[in-house]
Amino acid sequence: MKYSFAKATSILFLLIFLFITSCATKKPAVKNTKKPVVTTKPAPPKPIIEKPEARLNLPEVNREFRAAWIATVANINWPSKNNLSTQQQKDEAIKILDLLQDANFNAVIFQARPSADAMYKSELEPWSYFLTGSIGKAPTPFYDPLEFWIEEAHKRGMELHVWLNPYRAHHTTGGPITNESMVKKMPEQIIKLRNGMYWMDPSDDKTQDHTSKVIKDLVKRYDIDAIHIDDYFYPYREYNGGKDFPDNRTWNDYQKRGGNLSRADFRRANVNKFIKRIHDEIKAEKSYVKFGISPFGIWKPGYPEGIKGSSQYDELYADAKLWLNQGWVDYFSPQLYWKNEGPQSFTSLLKWWESENTEKRHLWPGLNTIGLKGVTDRPTEIVNQINSTRSLLKNGAGTIHYSVDGLSKSPAMLAAVKASYKTKALIPKTPWIKTTPLEKPILFVENSANSFHVKWNSLDNQKVFQWILYVKYGETWETEILEKDFISQNLPSTKNGKKLNTIAVKSVDRLGNESEYAAKKL
Template sequence: MSLKKSVVLFATALLLVSCSSKPPKSLVTPLPPVSKQPLPATDKNSQPVRGVWLATVSRLDWPPVNSVNVSSADTRIRMQQQALIEKLDKLKSLGINTVFFQVKPDGTALWPSKILPWSDTLTGTIGQDPGYDPLQFVLDEAHKRGMKVHAWFNPYRVSVNTQPATIAALNRTLPLHPASIFVLHRDWIRTAGDRLVLDPGIPDVRDWITSIVAEVVTHYPVDGVQFDDYFYTETPGSQLNDNQTFQQYGKGFSAKADWRRNNTLLLIEQVSRTIKQLKPGVEFGVSPAGVWRNRSFDAAGSDTRGAAAYDESFADTRRWVQQGLLDYIAPQIYWPFSRSAARYDVLAKWWSDVVKPTHTRLYIGIALYKVGEPSKMEPDWMVNGGVTELKKQLDLNESLPQISGTILFREDYLNRPQTQQAVNYLRERWGE
């Protein structure tokens, strides 16, 4: 979810797996027991989630790019707050009841953190106080409108690129309190996917991420906390070099892949436990890639041929559900019914079966960003302005009792010319 570019790369990676490739024998996950102390079930009468992701990384959805260039701080604050108010008003009119607001787009924060420097998305400069608290502002305004807010964190990303200007900006935070983790703990930082990231295999890194979530949950009335799909984010051409970390912390694991999956499991366990201790009413969820594993690699997987979270991100998302670590899971099922490599209905039903014996709620992330966009591989998004495909997906979500909601990726696409037929349809279907 995160950057559109990475979504496109992910979709591009959704190519047919060669028939000749043999599944790795050691990686088939045994079915662990469902948690003995299940999370409380939701009220059966509660409204289904109708959500939207609001991305702040690279100012994708907010704040307005032009607000950062104004000379007056008062004008900038007014522009940013007004833009957020207008967005929330529109979302309310469309029947959206939950906003997944990106509070930690990278190694910076959109609240006055004692752990992370201020985000440069707000002022153009890392560590510069924007003059108001964006997280508190969005909570106040959304709650005023009867909408919920989940604080969306990217756990491991430190920067969106590795350019010299970015490195220089991070280095300039050294005198600040707090400074960037890049200068405080250079030993935690790796390069992967052409980004600076934290090494998930270091226990202190997981503790540090947990402390950031705890800071938000303790000080803000958030309705939920969500992690996106970035755990291990390497690409074939830009791999995360954690050989030394594996040597130091990987005792007892014969395969690095299994150790990596255990690292993501440990983070999820730790964050889940921390939130429940601090505020049991705050929901904790993850929005992973839509494919857990392909059946060709694992008998328990889905009948798909796509990039799988288990093998690509080292995230055993099904296990997190089965062990009762999540209040909800929101897989990104960003393909139409006709995409044979990863059919929408196949994946939605597969996830429904996964959550069925558990108390984990299931929300489906759908690809608003593809609506109205020409595509040779997925022409369905163009038919009737994308309304035909959108209707099929929402109809299926509402027909399966295990699906408790839908989340649109992402907010700014509600304002694009190519989505307006679909937006009008959403207003008719969901609007008040």
């Protein structure tokens, strides 16, 4: 018992000693200033889910190219005389444009260079005899007719295409030849034909260079929408009394240089070279300016089968099928100046040209609105041709009327065409010309007692050509194509018992491309 008690006492004293020692040597706790290490990622915040606004199902707007030729040569359409005052010229131009706008046209093809002369201020060629009655004489008081036509056309939401003839140097109705005339300034390149006209040699490099400079000057200095060349390349044979074109100088020079093409192929090769060159030069200067050609409507007799008539390929040395096949144009307007049936069938030719449109360029045929032969009811025939074009070409359809006099001087024709163009239309899109998309418009809507005042604009307003305004009453959408200067409108809050509930607007550029829409739900 003694041993056990002593042992227990020793253990007890040892425990007490260890306890006292630990208390005596314990250091004060040091505060930990380091941030705790997080070993697990915090849970992500819950996303804020907003209900997206449903995309509006806006209706498609109508698209169709609707144009008329405005011929200035021989004072055919404008100005009506070559001795009118500046104000009279302007008044006539406005009257033509108002007539076309009222009939829902969206383009004019204005002949700015009828025969190596100018309906505009040019350092390269003289003022036109058809403008002032004297070659080289400017209008008084001074104005620039082309600039005026462009401005007034654009105000009305219409394109302005500059129409020119590349090779005609002097027309028989163009007055006496003076030192101002290109006939005097380019004597080596210009040939007198038996009917009294003067023609530039298309195979002369100086001819091609000069015409190229004229076109580049027009594209660079004017806010035009297109360059347009008509059907005159080498002249029609009857212009030279049925004789061959007298181009011995350039032909002999070609042979001396070792050329081995036939004379016909030599001529065609030079015209082809010129067309390709003009296309490329226009695009290099302003890519958005379109290039259009309006050749004679028959490529060769027998194309398509059953077609008879003159051959542009063999007589004018114009291989227009090649230009279309190669896509050297943005639009192609063969002059299909015949009725639907017969040896020059409008519909058969249009279908054939469409089959040759391998690059899918715009195909907008020319219609003989003023002088169509072989029909008793010309307005009905023209409307049928418009409808045939729509049926074949769908939403890319278009036509050009030769000429505006066919409308302005025939109330029946004007009424028929106007009924066919009953609503406004945008031009068809040109997707092969690349552009920067327009900014979405800015839209403001103010409510008043019984109406809504709507205003809109765009951050890139300088690129806007037109607007599309969409309004929805009940479940019915209404659309309106507006000119660029229209940037506000008052809308009734109810129509036909239905409330206005949605407003939207888009901007449209000069190539018919639409922006994203801006919209307000009311």
